[in-house]
Amino acid sequence: MNLTNTQFVFESKTKSILIGGMVLGALCLILTYLNDDAYHTRFWTNFLHNSVYFTGIAFTSMFFLSAQITAFAGWNSLVKRVWEAMSQFMWVGLILMAVLVAGVWGHFHHLYHWNTPGITDPANPIFDKIIAGKAGFLNAGWYTLGTLGFLAIWYFWAYNLRKASVAQDTEETASFAFYKKQRKWAASFLPLGGFLSTVFIWQSVMSIDPHWYSTMFAWYSMISMWLGSIALTVMLLIYLKSLGYLEYVTREHLHDVGKFLFGISVFWTYLWFDQFMLIWYANNGEETIYFRERMMHYPVLFWGNLLLNFVTPFLILMRNDTKRKFGTMFFVALIVFLGHWWDYFYMIKPGARIAANEAKEISEGNFGKHHKAAPMSEAAPATEAHTPAATEEHATAEHAAHDTVAHEAAPAAHETPAAPAAAAHGEAAHGEAAHATEHGATNGEERPFKAGFTLPGFLELGTLIGFLSLYLFFFFNQLTKSSLVPWKDPYLDESLHHETGALISTEVDAHHGHDDHH
Amino acid sequence: MATESKKVLYGLYNDEEDLKGAVKAAAKAHLDIMDVFTPFPVHGLDPILDLKESRLHYLGFIYGAIGATFGFMTMTWVFTRDWPIVFGGKPYWSVPAFIPITFEMTVLFAAWGMTITFYTICGMWPGVKAKSLDNRITDDKFCLAFDVTDATEGDVDKLKGFFTQSQAAEVNVKTI
Numbered sequence A: 001m002n003l004t005n006t007q008f009v010f011e012s013k014t015k016s017i018l019i020g021g022m023v024l025g026a027l028c029l030i031l032t033y034l035n036d037d038a039y040h041t042r043f044w045t046n047f048l049h050n051s052v053y054f055t056g057i058a059f060t061s062m063f064f065l066s067a068q069i070t071a072f073a074g075w076n077s078l079v080k081r082v083w084e085a086m087s088q089f090m091w092v093g094l095i096l097m098a099v100l101v102a103g104v105w106g107h108f109h110h111l112y113h114w115n116t117p118g119i120t121d122p123a124n125p126i127f128d129k130i131i132a133g134k135a136g137f138l139n140a141g142w143y144t145l146g147t148l149g150f151l152a153i154w155y156f157w158a159y160n161l162r163k164a165s166v167a168q169d170t171e172e173t174a175s176f177a178f179y180k181k182q183r184k185w186a187a188s189f190l191p192l193g194g195f196l197s198t199v200f201i202w203q204s205v206m207s208i209d210p211h212w213y214s215t216m217f218a219w220y221s222m223i224s225m226w227l228g229s230i231a232l233t234v235m236l237l238i239y240l241k242s243l244g245y246l247e248y249v250t251r252e253h254l255h256d257v258g259k260f261l262f263g264i265s266v267f268w269t270y271l272w273f274d275q276f277m278l279i280w281y282a283n284n285g286e287e288t289i290y291f292r293e294r295m296m297h298y299p300v301l302f303w304g305n306l307l308l309n310f311v312t313p314f315l316i317l318m319r320n321d322t323k324r325k326f327g328t329m330f331f332v333a334l335i336v337f338l339g340h341w342w343d344y345f346y347m348i349k350p351g352a353r354i355a356a357n358e359a360k361e362i363s364e365g366n367f368g369k370h371h372k373a374a375p376m377s378e379a380a381p382a383t384e385a386h387t388p389a390a391t392e393e394h395a396t397a398e399h400a401a402h403d404t405v406a407h408e409a410a411p412a413a414h415e416t417p418a419a420p421a422a423a424a425h426g427e428a429a430h431g432e433a434a435h436a437t438e439h440g441a442t443n444g445e446e447r448p449f450k451a452g453f454t455l456p457g458f459l460e461l462g463t464l465i466g467f468l469s470l471y472l473f474f475f476f477n478q479l480t481k482s483s484l485v486p487w488k489d490p491y492l493d494e495s496l497h498h499e500t501g502a503l504i505s506t507e508v509d510a511h512h513g514h515d516d517h518h
Numbered sequence B: 001m002a003t004e005s006k007k008v009l010y011g012l013y014n015d016e017e018d019l020k021g022a023v024k025a026a027a028k029a030h031l032d033i034m035d036v037f038t039p040f041p042v043h044g045l046d047p048i049l050d051l052k053e054s055r056l057h058y059l060g061f062i063y064g065a066i067g068a069t070f071g072f073m074t075m076t077w078v079f080t081r082d083w084p085i086v087f088g089g090k091p092y093w094s095v096p097a098f099i100p101i102t103f104e105m106t107v108l109f110a111a112w113g114m115t116i117t118f119y120t121i122c123g124m125w126p127g128v129k130a131k132s133l134d135n136r137i138t139d140d141k142f143c144l145a146f147d148v149t150d151a152t153e154g155d156v157d158k159l160k161g162f163f164t165q166s167q168a169a170e171v172n173v174k175t176i
Helices: A012-034 A041-070 A080-087 A090-106 A129-133 A140-168 A177-204 A217-242 A251-282 A285-297 A299-317 A326-364 A369-377 A380-386 A388-403 A407-414 A418-424 A427-444 A458-479 A492-496 A505-516 B016-028 B045-049 B056-082 B095-121 B153-165
Strands: B007-013 B033-037 B142-147 B170-175
Touching: A012 A041, A012 A458, A041 A080, A041 A090, A041 A140, A041 A177, A041 A217, A041 A326, A041 A458, A080 A140, A080 A217, A080 A458, A090 A140, A090 A458, A140 A177, A177 A217, A217 A251, A217 A326, A251 A285, A251 A299, A251 A326, A251 B095, A285 A299, A285 A326, A299 A326, B007 B016, B007 B153, B016 B033, B016 B045, B016 B142, B016 B153, B033 B045, B056 B095, B153 B170
Parallel strands: none
Antiparallel strands: B007 B142, B007 B170, B033 B142
């Protein structure tokens, strides 16, 4: 085989640019930290947001590659080394997530309301029954295992898969010996990645809204990462081609990656809609609150998410020929890449803002106090509170209050006897009810525009550039460590001759023009 | 579709690469190819045959758009005008609840519309008799066919010569 430019060279100019990007990102992080609230919520959410997104891109690159190897895919052979290099970033992700884990143990960030000391202690005024019920999973130990532990496992698999792939290059002739080895790592990674990623994302992102849960969330957010990975792949392939590498990766290969970008975008929309519609239809307070908060106070984030991640790729990539044009593909990939970054922003920021608010109220010692005032003043008729009927009523009401801790329905608690009764019964009872009203009131509160929360600001963009530079630096560095072509891959020949069979009029004319010259 | 019978001269090849070579040679010699039959889609054949991109998918989009509109409007009409029912305290006009049905109707209309259009274009009505040149073209042979209904004997000889030259495994004439 006579392929040229198969060894990537990481030029010093590119290196300098990427280091510049990292410095910019670091500066933005420092600026964010300095101009922040007492809990540095904006800084920590930005850190979490980008760490999870880029680690997720590395993870899903590995997942995608594993799925293809397991399925005996042949077309991807020439693109394989790019995904291998992309997946190695999990090692850096491990360090980034370790910072967040340290923060959970050392309490130097307040991203997670469940991590507030005393929240699971019934004697404590801030006791939260729902969080106490989830404490078996929402705790620092599980957080460490769910993020660091699982990432380490994934990285171990990614490392070994790549090792088996690079070792293949030393073979005398192409055989299935090393391919079989890769398949072992790839096939076993699928269940590992599939199941563990759910826990990873529950811990790192979903637990920001600790009262809320959605069984669709893990799927949804993992697909979001995956699209980030596919979009980045498209941009990197086009970039590498522009440098003169990967000449043999043609628009036929791009077309296939484009189909994934299109198809998985539709799948993402399906999951987005499923999660939304089921919650909207069932209208359970503790579930609905998540969307209510976002639709009411973050409408641009909410609708922009659909515009960027569904409407754009769906309408542009629906046609056959757009998936084969480098310019169009780069444009759509960029939108989708930023779109899923936006998606994570949307998942993380509103919840973290509430968590910060709660942390503030707890530290000021008036967690829920100003909300208690209203029911108390209405509690005058509580004189007969100790009659059996009232006690029973209280029990029922208290029970109702538990069910509606669920913010959405909580304002209704004012109209039921729950709040007055609870107030009359003193500490133990009103701890509960007050908490219920607290959440209701917190979530009904105005959310004035705040850059970095309502919408990504310049600092967020700078941070994104910083993390992207870090990712690319690591990626290019990994790319230099092996040939861009897996020379002894048994499917290399198939990949070199890959054709999608798409018939595009404009291309056919060009093709003919080319043929006439011979 | 033409119902008149045609006299067809066809050659069978053993390999798709042989066929591709023959089609290229025929195009170069400006021979008027009637059609090519293969047991499976052969990539790269379409441009050599100078086939135009299908326009079926434009119709697919239109059918889909009609289906989406129809599904959504029907749901709207049923639940706001014809038979309003309150489901779970939701408003009558509950857009999220209509989306699955709108989606299904889009798929249904696009799929049926394109299938019916495709069959109509190809003249494949129920009960139509298949005009097959040779049963082996659905198995392991690759066929290149010329319409020789109005051809002179000289033309036919010329085509036969072409088949010999392009190493066809078999050459036959059949009226279909």
